[in-house]
Amino acid sequence: MSLQDKIQAEVLKLEGPIVIFGAGGFIGSNLVRTILEHRQDVFAVTSKPFIPWRLDDINPKHILHCNIIKKNQIEELFKEHRFKTIFDLAAYGAYSKQADVDLIYETNFIGLLNLLEISSQFAIKAFVHAGSSSEYGLNASAPKEDDPLQPNSHYAVTKAGAAHMIKFYGTIKEVPVANLRYYSIYGAFEEPDRLIPQLIDKGMKGTYPPLVQPDISRDFVYIDDAVLATLLSATNIQNLRGKSLNIASNRKTTIRDIASAIKEIFSIEKNPDWGDMPNRKWDLKEWYGDASLAKELIGWQNETPLKYGLSKNAEWQKNYSMPLYEKKLVQDKIRHKLTAVIACYKDEQAIPYMYERLSKTFQKIGVDYEIIFVNDCSPDNTNEVLQKLADEDDHVIAVEHSRNFGSQAAFLSGMEISTGDGVILLDGDLQDPPELIEQFYQEYQKGFDVVYGRRVAREGNQTLVSFYKMFYRLFRSVSYVPIPLDAGDFSLMDRKVVNELVKLPETDQFMRGLRAWVGFKQTGVDYTRPERMFGVTTNNMRKNLAWARKAIFSFSFVPLELMTYLGWSLTLFSFVAIIIQIILYFAMPGNPHGVTTIIVLILFFGGLQMLGISVLGEYQAKILEETKRRPKFIRRNIYRKVY
Numbered sequence: 001m002s003l004q005d006k007i008q009a010e011v012l013k014l015e016g017p018i019v020i021f022g023a024g025g026f027i028g029s030n031l032v033r034t035i036l037e038h039r040q041d042v043f044a045v046t047s048k049p050f051i052p053w054r055l056d057d058i059n060p061k062h063i064l065h066c067n068i069i070k071k072n073q074i075e076e077l078f079k080e081h082r083f084k085t086i087f088d089l090a091a092y093g094a095y096s097k098q099a100d101v102d103l104i105y106e107t108n109f110i111g112l113l114n115l116l117e118i119s120s121q122f123a124i125k126a127f128v129h130a131g132s133s134s135e136y137g138l139n140a141s142a143p144k145e146d147d148p149l150q151p152n153s154h155y156a157v158t159k160a161g162a163a164h165m166i167k168f169y170g171t172i173k174e175v176p177v178a179n180l181r182y183y184s185i186y187g188a189f190e191e192p193d194r195l196i197p198q199l200i201d202k203g204m205k206g207t208y209p210p211l212v213q214p215d216i217s218r219d220f221v222y223i224d225d226a227v228l229a230t231l232l233s234a235t236n237i238q239n240l241r242g243k244s245l246n247i248a249s250n251r252k253t254t255i256r257d258i259a260s261a262i263k264e265i266f267s268i269e270k271n272p273d274w275g276d277m278p279n280r281k282w283d284l285k286e287w288y289g290d291a292s293l294a295k296e297l298i299g300w301q302n303e304t305p306l307k308y309g310l311s312k313n314a315e316w317q318k319n320y321s322m323p324l325y326e327k328k329l330v331q332d333k334i335r336h337k338l339t340a341v342i343a344c345y346k347d348e349q350a351i352p353y354m355y356e357r358l359s360k361t362f363q364k365i366g367v368d369y370e371i372i373f374v375n376d377c378s379p380d381n382t383n384e385v386l387q388k389l390a391d392e393d394d395h396v397i398a399v400e401h402s403r404n405f406g407s408q409a410a411f412l413s414g415m416e417i418s419t420g421d422g423v424i425l426l427d428g429d430l431q432d433p434p435e436l437i438e439q440f441y442q443e444y445q446k447g448f449d450v451v452y453g454r455r456v457a458r459e460g461n462q463t464l465v466s467f468y469k470m471f472y473r474l475f476r477s478v479s480y481v482p483i484p485l486d487a488g489d490f491s492l493m494d495r496k497v498v499n500e501l502v503k504l505p506e507t508d509q510f511m512r513g514l515r516a517w518v519g520f521k522q523t524g525v526d527y528t529r530p531e532r533m534f535g536v537t538t539n540n541m542r543k544n545l546a547w548a549r550k551a552i553f554s555f556s557f558v559p560l561e562l563m564t565y566l567g568w569s570l571t572l573f574s575f576v577a578i579i580i581q582i583i584l585y586f587a588m589p590g591n592p593h594g595v596t597t598i599i600v601l602i603l604f605f606g607g608l609q610m611l612g613i614s615v616l617g618e619y620q621a622k623i624l625e626e627t628k629r630r631p632k633f634i635r636r637n638i639y640r641k642v643y
Contacts, residue, residue: 003224003303008038010231015125016041019083021068021115022090024052026190027130027182030223031087031230032058043081047090048368054189068111070394074118082122085234088115089130093155095191101154108158109165116169116177126237127177128230131244133219133289135160135181142252142290145181145244163244170242178233178240183248183289186309187223188316196220199258200314203266211272214256219248219288222309225302232298239297248289249302261307265314337368338441338492339420340434343410344373347428348380354426355389355396357434365441372418373428374399374410390639398639408509409632411489415498417638423498425489425511431529432490439525440492449520452484452491452512456526483516484524491515509632 001009011034018035022028023044032044032055045064046052055063066073068090077083090111093104112129119127136143137150137160149160162179169175186196198209229247233240259272294300304312340358344351355371362369373389375382375398386398399413411425422444426432432453440451489511493501500518501511516522 003228007034007224007228007231010228010235011035011038013235014039014231015084017081017083018042018085018087019045019064019077019081020087020089021045021066022047022088022130023063024048024054025089025091026054027185027223027226027230028087028089029054029189030187031089031227032062034227036062043083045077067394068114069106071114071118074114078118078122083119084123084125086115086119086124086127087130087230087234088112088127091130091132091159093153093158094132094134098155104154105158108155109161112162112165116165116175119177120169120173120175125176126234127175128233128237129162129166129177129179130230131163131166131179131181132156132159133181133183133246133248133287135163135244140287142288143246144290145246145293166244167242170240174241176237176241178237178242179244180230180233181244181246181289182226183219183221183246183287185221185223185226185247187226187313190223190313195255196258196310196313197317199262200310200317203262203268204314204318206266206268207270208259208262208268208272211255211259211274213285214259214274215254216285217252217254217288219251220253220258220306220309221247221249221302222304222312225249225300225304229294229298229300232300236298243297245294245297246289246291247294247300248291249306250289250291251302251306252286252288253306257306258310261310265307265311336421336444337370337419338362338422338424338437339369339414339418340371340424340426340437341411341414341418342371342373342426342428343376343407343414343489344382344386344428345376345378345404345407345410346380346382347378348382348385350428350430351382351385351389354428354430354434355393357430358437359393359395361434361437365438367441370395370397370418370420372397372399372414374414375401376407376410377401377404387639394640396640398637399635400637400639402634402636405632405634407489408511411511412502412509412632413635416502418498421495422492423495424492427489431531432488433527433530436490436525436527437492443523443525444492444494447521448523449494449497450491450515450522451493452487452515452522452524453529454484454487454524454526455529483513484522487512487524488529494520496520 014035016039018039018041020028020032020035020042023032024046028044029052032042035042036058040062042062043064044055044058044062045066046055047067048065051058051060051063064077066077068074090107092098092100092107098104116127132155133140134153134156135149135151136147137152137156139148139150149163151157151160163181166177166179170177186194190197192198192201195209202209226247229245233245262268263271291301340362342351342354347354351373355373358369358371373386373396375386377400383398383400386396386400389396390398397417399417401410401413405413407427415423415425422441424437424440426434436453440453443451491512493515497515497518497520501514504514
């Protein structure tokens with residue numbers, strides 16, 4: 001029986017419905033595609049709210065979204081679909097670029113715990129977990145399944161812990177679960193920067209990628225063999241309850257062996273240039289497996305010779321319907337997580353509308369997202385509204401300040417805890433339309449680090465609007481950094497920009513000025529700013545003047561320069577006036593002298609002195625505020641959805 005016939009036979013034996021967690025990954029996507037060739041009661045589960053590049057030609061009805069770190073999301077899926085066969089291929093940390101330590105433990109250990117806990121509450125027939133040969137760590141030369149595990153990375157630690165967890169659930173709690181320790185699986189849809197895809201890509205061009213020492217060894221298994229092993233484990237689960245199996249070729253294959261096979265397949269004339277072992281603490285020179293137990297318990301052994309597997313993989317890469325991995329490259333470029341930070345003060349009525357419009361916008365543009373509402377000690381029921389939203393949606397985080405620190409501190413408070421690739425600042429009164437984020441994001445994808453909203457028109461009091469426009473032009477003319485005209489806080493900033501803003505030590509912050517000061521590549525998007533949807537503005541003439549003073553005294557030394565120029569000018573004028581007075585005294589001795597002139601001059605110069613002192617006082621007040629080193633804000637509470 002051929003390998004494909006064996007795969008078909010095992011697919012048809014599975015008891016459905018079937019679910020595959022981590023279906024957007026390399027092995028998971030191949031498993032999904034294989035099962036869909038023969039039956040339709042299979043669901044692919046991905047952690048992100050969009051379809052991964054490996055699955056974007058799969059009928060969306062087969063694709064579900066669930067974060068396995070969130071236990072209630074798993075429970076909802078099981079209640080709705082009553083899965084019988086579970087394949088858990090969700091993992092994080094296998095690649096060096098996956099370096100978030102917290103996420104490694106959350107995904108590989110807590111995620112598995114959640115899946116096992118929920119699965120044990122339902123009458124499942126089989127649960128197959130994707131382990132890793134990394135569990136053996138330093139003990140990597142053909143170890144048996146019961147040999148000591150010596151993990152040498154965070155990823156290996158979590159996978160070793162997962163194996164022990166599976167043993168506990170399988171033997172003590174009698175859950176039909178098994179752990180597969182995959183070695184180096186290769187084939188269609190593998191990450192394009194991995195060794196074999198790179199060898200094939202360069203081989204088709206008659207050359208080689210940079211290679212390490214030729215005697216470094218690995219154990220390569222073709223994807224079809226790995227899929228068959230996964231299926232056999234599910235259909236023979238009673239032989240495996242709580243056990244771990246090595247899925248390996250039983251062959252030590254060196255990098256020289258692979259390079260020789262590539263040379264023969266593509267008729268490459270020259271020999272490769274060899275380099276040094278990569279500088280990775282977890283990497284090992286000898287890394288190959290012993291799969292004799294898999295043959296004994298489930299009747300599996302590797303069937304695809306290396307050269308044949310490489311040829312099949314090369315055929316797939318060559319004949320794929322678009323340039324190799326173009327979908328992945330495009331998706332990696334455009335798929336981001338965005339964070340909206342909303343400063344809220346007396347916005348109780350507007351918040352539900354803001355939440356709804358933001359959610360729809362993020363879903364429309366197809367990004368992962370979080371929404372951080374910062375309640376700057378609003379006197380209304382803002383806190384109760386935000387707590388309810390946070391309880392209902394895990395995309396929402398509600399921050400409560402201990403007192404009113406102002407909108408700039410509210411923005412900074414949200415920026416500090418944000419996790420998005422880009423951060424959007426909005427006022428909570430809906431004068432910053434959330435729908436404009438779609439245009440912001442289009443500019444962001446073009447490579448701009450900062451995209452700000454430019455208020456080309458405003459609704460409301462046009463006299464006040466005229467004053468705003470005059471101020472922005474005055475501010476730009478006196479500032480020592482180029483300040484965009486008519487641009488408020490409403491903007492999308494890349495993570496690197498946000499990190500720089502958060503690091504700035506100054507206490508009295510003016511965000512739109514600092515945003516310009518940090519630089520980076522910036523552009524604006526025009527829009528008309530509407531009036532508040534509810535209530536009246538909390539700004540008044542005094543607050544507007546305070547904003548103007550903060551802006552000018554934070555980003556301009558022109559007031560000091562003007563006082564300097566005025567002082568020199570008046571000194572020169574006084575000197576000239578004295579000379580004229582002396583001349584007139586002798587030329588016109590009887591000419592009367594006016595007391596009024598003296599009084600006016602005294603008041604004039606006295607006023608100028610008071611003005612000069614006040615300008616100095618403004619700068620001194622800012623110096624005093626900065627030297628106190630008080631925190632920019634104090635959070636009273638942070639509310640998130642609890643699972």
